[in-house]
Amino acid sequence: MSSDESDDGEDESEEVVAISPSEEQSDSYEVFTPEQIVSFMSKVIRETNSFLHFPKTTTRTILHGFKWNIENLLERYYDGSQDKISQEAHVESPFKKQPIKHAMNKLSKEDLQLEYCGICMNEQPSNNMGNAECGHWFCRNCLCEYLSLKIVEEGVSQTVEFLTFKCGVFFSDTTVLDLANDSKVLLKYHQLITNSFVECNMFLRWCPGVGCNNGIRLDNFSSLTVQCKCGEIFCFKCGLLGGHNPISCSIYNQWIKKCNDESETLFWFAVHKKLCPKCFVFIEKNEGCNHMIYERASCGYRSHL
Template sequence: MDGESDDDSIFDNENVDSGNVSSDGDDFAMEIESNISKERQSEPEDYPFEVLTTDQIVQHMIDSIREVTAVVEIPGTIARILLNHFKWDKEKLMERYYDDDQDSFFREAHVINPFNKPINITKPKLKISGTEECEICFQFFQPNLMTGLKCGHKFCISCWGEYLTTKIMEEGLGQSIACAAHGCDILVDDVTVMNLVPDARVKLKYQHLITNSFVECNRLLRWCPSADCTYAIKVMHVESRPVVCKCGHIFCFECGENWHDPVQCRLLKKWMKKCADDSETSTWIAANTKECPKCNVTIEKDGGCNHMICKNQNCKHDFCWVCLGSWQPHGSSWYNCNRYDEDEARAARDAQEKMRFSLARYLHYYNRYMNHMQSLRFENKLYAAIKAKMEEMQQHNMSWIEVQFLKKAVDILCQCRQTLMYTYVFAYYLRKNNQSLIFEDNQRDLETATEKLSEYLERDITSENLADIKQKVQDKYRYCEKRRNVLLVHVHEGYEKDCWDYTE
């Protein structure tokens, strides 16, 4: 595939609708998100990024391909496969191309070296003079109805079309479709796919798969994780920093999660995995239940009597909940259920107490994390209520500018909730030291102020309490903002000075 027209050919049918239709309430929320975005981007040590539409992503991909083809003079479709192999790192591709053996360079990327003479592995069986047999459907065709890749494997056009359609539509493959010949790992190029696939719908799906692969393989690009958003973010270098999509969503570029300052990406990943799996359920079971000593079924004690009868129909074993011994000798003068076996009891007690402590500690941080998450969801709904309050206040002879303090207050309230939510993830992994005590004091101050601000914003506004509420809300959101900054600055100073120890 040579020339710029070939580079663009697989995306001729790309039709992206990047327009957004929203209600008045959505416009109001978007305006608020925009203000948050501007505030975040104006912070020190700004992190430069660019929001790209699907069309811009495609153009960026085409430009990258052209940069490579201009230097190494290879067909654009091969350049695209090579770039995908090197995660769209042009410098690494160039370095390997000039430093490595060219045959191995192309072989590792599963393409035929375009500078070698064409090969023909397949020797079609001839039935009638001038016809060739397709080794997929075993029918004979004229040579112009047979085609293949530069690896030399040829099949009929119909079988190629069905093969490619299945790979694209059913298996969701785009950049990694290999030759239809068994055991051949040479990748099918873009022009071949577009020429052999008959259905426009399948071609469009292929274009989307290629575009998606470009973003996912390129470390400097990331799709916005917000539902139904089609934008991607492009950065100059990868960092754990917040980026703001045009849809209003703010997320961490490095891990793709909602912006999670002050906790680091690696700890947040561990936390989310811990919350998602059933390890804590197992810890609770170990801390609050015992196993039947005969059939090992798990039993939870729900009464005061220590005489247990296993409810397993095939067991019905009678045993003592305290010592797990058979119940039959209990009460006999010679049985020592009451005697304390120091070593055995200490081991059992230590194991169970450790599990109980671990569970209690986890639940302490998890409950507070979830509480702030739930409060954040509720307070995001405040935007609609605040709009109504602002309109009401304007009816009390206040100007539009004068009522903007309410919108500012909700912005800061949501920021504080989100920060507090992630402070509990940070605190869960934090080992106690002098700096951690300062952190907990800052966390407590911010939490207290945030709760008070939330309370103010949920009050009914009347003409009588208007002035009083305005002053209290303004004072409180300024204090919340100050305490939030103090907490974050302290945590980041700890990162820089390596003050934090973790209990991982």
């Protein structure tokens, strides 16, 4: 093989490596399975709780409100805004009181009393009542139906608010797991929490590939074109399949808008105008009737549009 042919072969191999996102950019992102995403979320909660020492659900709900930005949360926390942080996240402040346990379930039959449920308007034994961290009580059957409605039908997980008027406190994981007795409801609940974690976190994104359940975790924004293990290549920021290197998302969107505007302009010209074959002047239809006669003294051309 000649030296020229050898050089050409080296150039071709370099080009292949340069256009492969999996080889060139794999150090800037990771591909996670759904199970790994759940583990990563738990790890973030544990790391944050090493500073906050809150209940797990409280920490997760607060992190969700801060879009899982630990630095911003800790900055607010050490500024002395602990109670305000809990209030904005719609959780009961751990500094005020501990979550109320379901102690009614452990009472003896002699100690049981009838409690009034504000939903079904029936009196229920106290061991058949459920409560949230706010301390409001309703019968467990009504709470189970309410959770099923919010979680399964409405797709709400992070912000399932308690039923009392102007209560403002969200259900915790402990309360949901204690009250929900349907495996489908619990499965949907965990799926929604995981999905919310990915969509709310600026460093995570689901793969847009058909049938793919993987997620991408970006370590830095040095390169935004990523490749999932399923083979799908896309832009991490805007989700465009195939990516749009080397231009940014904003420049790509401007280019698409410009192309669409030009296409619409050409379509309008095709519908409303016709070019005179003699003087090359556009004839415009500017009234409602489709019948139009164009007359120009210099060329004497007549046309029906």
